[in-house]
Amino acid sequence: MARKAVATQAKTQSNIPQFTKEQDLEAYREMLLIRRFEEKAGQMYGMGLIGGFCHLYIGQEAVVTGITMASEKGKDAQITGYRDHGHMLVMGLDPKGVMAELTGRSGGLSKGKGGSMHMFSNEHRFYGGNGIVGAQVSLGAGLAFAAKYKGDGSVSLAYFGDGAANQGQVYETFNMAKLWNLPVVFVIENNKYAMGTAIERASATTDFSMRGASFNIPGEQVDGMDVRMVHDAAKRAIEHARSGKGPFILEMLTYRYRGHSMSDPAKYRTKEEVTQYRQERDPIEQVKARLLESGFQTEEDLKTIENGIRAIVTEAADFATNDPEPAAAELWTDITISA
Amino acid sequence: MPQILMPALSPTMEEGKLSKWLVKVGDTVSSGDVLAEIETDKATMEVESIDAGVVKELLVAEGTEGVLVNTPIALILAEGETAEAAPVAKTAPEPSEAPVVPAEKAAEAAPSQAAVPAAPKFVADSDPDLPEGVEMVEMTVRQALNEAMAEELRRDPDVFVMGEEVAEYQGAYKITQNLLQEFGPQRIIDTPITEHGFAGLAVGAAFAGLKPIVEFMTWNFAMQAIDQIINSAAKQLYMSGGQVKAPMVFRGPNGAAARVGAQHSQDYSAWYSSVPGLTVIAPYSAADAKGLLKAAIRSPNPVVFLENEILYGSTGLVPKVDDFVLPIGKARIARKGKDVTIVSFSMGMRYATQATEKLVAAGVDVELIDLRTLRPLDSDTVIESVKKTGRLVTVEEGWPQNGIGAEISARVMEQAFDYLDAPVIRVTGKDVPMPYAANLEKLALPNVDEVIAAVNAVTYRS
Numbered sequence: 001m002a003r004k005a006v007a008t009q010a011k012t013q014s015n016i017p018q019f020t021k022e023q024d025l026e027a028y029r030e031m032l033l034i035r036r037f038e039e040k041a042g043q044m045y046g047m048g049l050i051g052g053f054c055h056l057y058i059g060q061e062a063v064v065t066g067i068t069m070a071s072e073k074g075k076d077a078q079i080t081g082y083r084d085h086g087h088m089l090v091m092g093l094d095p096k097g098v099m100a101e102l103t104g105r106s107g108g109l110s111k112g113k114g115g116s117m118h119m120f121s122n123e124h125r126f127y128g129g130n131g132i133v134g135a136q137v138s139l140g141a142g143l144a145f146a147a148k149y150k151g152d153g154s155v156s157l158a159y160f161g162d163g164a165a166n167q168g169q170v171y172e173t174f175n176m177a178k179l180w181n182l183p184v185v186f187v188i189e190n191n192k193y194a195m196g197t198a199i200e201r202a203s204a205t206t207d208f209s210m211r212g213a214s215f216n217i218p219g220e221q222v223d224g225m226d227v228r229m230v231h232d233a234a235k236r237a238i239e240h241a242r243s244g245k246g247p248f249i250l251e252m253l254t255y256r257y258r259g260h261s262m263s264d265p266a267k268y269r270t271k272e273e274v275t276q277y278r279q280e281r282d283p284i285e286q287v288k289a290r291l292l293e294s295g296f297q298t299e300e301d302l303k304t305i306e307n308g309i310r311a312i313v314t315e316a317a318d319f320a321t322n323d324p325e326p327a328a329a330e331l332w333t334d335i336t337i338s339a
Numbered sequence: 340m341p342q343i344l345m346p347a348l349s350p351t352m353e354e355g356k357l358s359k360w361l362v363k364v365g366d367t368v369s370s371g372d373v374l375a376e377i378e379t380d381k382a383t384m385e386v387e388s389i390d391a392g393v394v395k396e397l398l399v400a401e402g403t404e405g406v407l408v409n410t411p412i413a414l415i416l417a418e419g420e421t422a423e424a425a426p427v428a429k430t431a432p433e434p435s436e437a438p439v440v441p442a443e444k445a446a447e448a449a450p451s452q453a454a455v456p457a458a459p460k461f462v463a464d465s466d467p468d469l470p471e472g473v474e475m476v477e478m479t480v481r482q483a484l485n486e487a488m489a490e491e492l493r494r495d496p497d498v499f500v501m502g503e504e505v506a507e508y509q510g511a512y513k514i515t516q517n518l519l520q521e522f523g524p525q526r527i528i529d530t531p532i533t534e535h536g537f538a539g540l541a542v543g544a545a546f547a548g549l550k551p552i553v554e555f556m557t558w559n560f561a562m563q564a565i566d567q568i569i570n571s572a573a574k575q576l577y578m579s580g581g582q583v584k585a586p587m588v589f590r591g592p593n594g595a596a597a598r599v600g601a602q603h604s605q606d607y608s609a610w611y612s613s614v615p616g617l618t619v620i621a622p623y624s625a626a627d628a629k630g631l632l633k634a635a636i637r638s639p640n641p642v643v644f645l646e647n648e649i650l651y652g653s654t655g656l657v658p659k660v661d662d663f664v665l666p667i668g669k670a671r672i673a674r675k676g677k678d679v680t681i682v683s684f685s686m687g688m689r690y691a692t693q694a695t696e697k698l699v700a701a702g703v704d705v706e707l708i709d710l711r712t713l714r715p716l717d718s719d720t721v722i723e724s725v726k727k728t729g730r731l732v733t734v735e736e737g738w739p740q741n742g743i744g745a746e747i748s749a750r751v752m753e754q755a756f757d758y759l760d761a762p763v764i765r766v767t768g769k770d771v772p773m774p775y776a777a778n779l780e781k782l783a784l785p786n787v788d789e790v791i792a793a794v795n796a797v798t799y800r801s
Contacts, residue, residue, distance in 0.1 A: 039370060129578075
């Protein structure tokens with residue numbers, strides 16, 4: 001329970017970093033897009049339009065939003081695990097392409113051949129979308145290795161969960177990342193449960209920000225439900241990495257409202273816990289309240305934003321529903337490149 | 340009027356229980372509000388509203404079991420909508436994407452059930468013609484591999500070498516000798532003993548545009564890294580719809596050395612060559628080692644390059660040309676003959692070559708094929724040969740089950756069955772972990788006499 005105490009402490013810090021109105025508005029838009037997109041994906045899954053696994057990001061929106069706002073879009077690389085839709089949307093990948101990949105259609109970002117867990121964009125420097133828990137950590141350090149090798153000044157942001165934090169290759173990677181001072185920020189999205197296993201039942205120590213201590217990698221625990229806190233910590237961590245000081249660990253204390261994937265027994269946590277996070281800590285409601293309280297936006301203004309986002313999501317869903325499946329010939333393409 | 344449909348919790352779910360309604364008719368709901376709880380034998384789920392509006396009607400009573408997926412369970416009157424404008428759908432839309440569909444229905448659901456298109460055929464280039472009177476230089480396989488890397492490092496600044504003891508120690512088997520001196524520590528990189536980690540790191544670097552050469556001290560240690568080789572490197576191009584490449588080489592000694600026991604003696608040829616997305620090369624001669632490693636480093640695909648410790652010190656003639664690159668995927672006919680075909684690769688070629696010498700002396704006209712590349716496998720050369728000789732023996736150090744010989748036997752059976760005059764015989768390592776004792780190790784590996792005996796058997800000469 002020590003974790004909770006720290007989270008509360010983080011929240012009640014007197015010097016909470018403030019957002020400008022524009023930043024709040026940007027965060028609101030990005031997070032709402034993720035929320036509405038994921039709700040729609042859940043609905044389409046329920047209708048049988050999406051198959052297999054579908055890991056929704058609902059509740060964790062502030063993490064990727066705050067970090068991406070603190071990064072250099074198009075320059076800094078990002079890589080994550082299987083809960084990846086939110087990352088792609090914030091990084092600017094086309095929502096139609098993301099949704100069509102979920103439905104396995106030819107217009108999907110991976111031509112329908114990747115699925116929910118496997119989407120990428122060289123242009124936006126998003127490297128997945130990785131289905132093997134923990135693999136993205138060493139891959140992410142490799143992106144940072146390439147940045148240092150080329151001297152291009154970019155930083156790699158490697159996201160993984162509290163579950164992945166117990167994989168062996170994470171520590172192999174921490175060691176090399178510090179040994180070579182690679183420009184990488186490790187973002188541990190601690191949503192308290194690895195599938196259905198609470199962190200206390202899986203981790204000998206649950207302060208994940210300390211997991212780099214024996215490699216001399218600094219770490220910080222952050223209120224991952226407050227986009228301002230996320231953004232502020234990410235700014236510092238990214239600056240640390242970009243300036244040549246090596247890796248940094250950000251532990252984001254966050255929460256996923258939905259099940260691990262779609263089929264979830266919902267027996268491993270109480271309904272009250274979920275309700276409490278939704279009602280008291282929701283990242284989007286926090287920003288919305290600030291925008292309204294400051295008088296910068298009216299309910300009407302926010303409704304207009306909401307409608308705009310709704311239109312984007314509807315367009316994506318329509319596209320993903322009507323786009324054809326990949327041609328049968330696609331079965332045999334993209335296996336290897338002919339030299 | 341938006342309908343709320345009974346959702347599926349998994350692609351295999353067909354029906355479930357509507358256990359509880361959390362709203363009633365007349366309630367105002369907004370996006371994300373929980374409307375109902377449903378459950379199956381293994382999962383529960385909250386049904387959230389995707390639309391904002393007023394609950395018009397609950398169509399299924401709570402506690403109802405066996406509610407079919409996609410059945411409308413409630414109607415929401417969207418903002419601005421009037422009740423009259425809303426026709427109630429009589430039937431639920433078909434879950435057209437659900438994988439569990441009866442066969443007849445599946446047939447209608449084209450194109451997802453269309454006939455499997457034919458696989459494209461890989462056609463390898465032939466070996467390049469060498470200039471008239473080209474000088475042939477005798478060198479070891481070790482020198483050939485070293486030269487190949489040095490030349491490619493000079494040619495392309497994105498190429499770098501990473502692995503255990505590759506730099507200051509000059510390579511555990513001296514394959515990377517002097518590379519640190521010429522290219523410096525930025526490009527010749529000693530790693531910690533951390534195969535899983537540095538393999539993954541190298542794959543990430545390849546995603547970002549570099550061309551790593553990853554040396555494994557032996558392929559036996561790469562079993563710790565096999566997830567990154569297969570799940571991250573081999574599958575990346577396909578999973579990304581052709582966007583993200585992993586141009587890189589994983590290399591090191593494969594198979595048995597001598598007296599190093601079970602954990603250091605495994606041959607991974609069959610394992611890696613079964614994986615689409617990988618290119619797998621296993622050279623025998625010094626010239627092939629050089630020409631194919633250069634080709635591997637230039638390949639835009641992830642390449643598994645299987646060397647052999649015992650062959651490192653063997654010598655061969657390598658043509659002295661500016662840029663000696665050989666085609667990937669092309670077998671080499673080491674000796675032309677008409678009586679029997681022997682197919683092998685890597686260390687197996689040593690047994691096969693010695694056996695061939697003795698057999699030829701005894702009057703058997705052997706055709707000896709060195710596969711060189713295991714994926715893509717040059718079936719054509721083997722099939723053409725078998726059509727001529729009608730008899731086939733395969734030789735490899737790996738285990739018999741699901742081995743390279745097993746694969747070749749199957750292809751020959753499929754494509755040249757009518758040409759066979761005898762059953763194919765596989766000469767392989769024995770189906771045991773590698774023993775340490777000198778006598779047992781010798782028994783576990785294939786040998787020249789076994790190859791000769793196999794040839795005698797398929798030619799009915801015994």
